[in-house]
Every structure is written in C-alpha cells, then in structure tokens.
Amino acid sequence: MGLFDFLLGNNTAKIKDFQSRNCVIIDVRTKQEYVQGAIIGSKNIPLQNINGKISEIKKLQKPVITCCASGMRSGNAAGILNSHGIETMNGGGWASLKNKLD
Template structure:
C-alpha cells in the first residue's frame, strides 16, 4: 500500500462501497463537455448549477460520486455537497473514475 493510500484510504475501495449503496454519479463539467463523452448513467450538473440543486440531491438520500475532467471541479463539488450534509466522494477525472467503476 502506498503512502497516499495509507493516509487517505484506497479510492477504488471507497468507490466500490459507494456503488454498493446505489450512489449517484454527478459529472460537474459543462454541458458541452459532458455531451462529448460521459460515464453511462451519470447525471450532468455543471458546477455553477450545483448549489441550486443541493436540496434535490439531498432528497434522493443516496451517496454521491462527483467527477469532472481532471478532478479539480469535482473536488469543489464534493466539498460543497459534504458541507450541506450529503455523503460525497470526489471521483476525480471522469476517465479515471470510469476505469475504477464496476459497470
């Protein structure tokens, strides 16, 4: 196990756990980015619109995995969701996340 894994845990294991609990994948890239390529079944919610959708996300009562192009916007999104009481995980870049998912 690498030093980062020992400090932060294994992201792939966390993703598996979230998936086993019927997590929602929210892609916070722009609509045009999302339309070019996306994880099947993910929901597009550009970062700029996330705050306006938090109450609807909370009503779903499911964990959330966020993703974007590189992991920067999704980190912001996961942090915002957590600050509002949503169980959220930054999945990072959508291509990297896709490889870790069990679809």
C-alpha cells in the same frame, strides 16, 4: 502509487462501497464537455449550478460520487455537497473513474 493516487488517495475501495449503496454519479463539467463523453447513467450538473440543486440531490438519499475532467471541479463540488450533509466523495476525472467502475 502514482502522483494522482497520492494526491487524491487510493479511493477504489470507497468507490466500491458507494457503488454497493446505489450511489449517484454527478459529473460537474459543462454540458458541452459532458456530451463529448461521460459515464453512462451519470447526472450532469455543472459546478456553477450545484448550489441550486442541493435540495434535489438531498432528496435522492444516496451517496454521491462527483467527477469532472481532472478532479479539480469535482473536488470543489464534493466539498460543497459534504458541507450540506450529503455523503459525497471526489471521484476525480470521469475517464479514470469510469475505469474504476468497470
């Protein structure tokens, strides 16, 4: 088990569960970061905009996986969304998450 697995937990099973329930992937990086590479089908909502999108995200009625560059911003976003009653998990860095989705 690597350091990041220890810090973030081995979340592969949870990711698969969320996928089976048609989750939404929200990438909380900046637009500039997002256009340089992202998970196909993910939604780009920068962390600083997440509070303003709560009602829109709730309307989706789907579990959410957040991601960013390293997992720090997505962890913050997951905490915010969870506090608003949205079932959310931190998927960590987008590149790593992409590999787990394949």
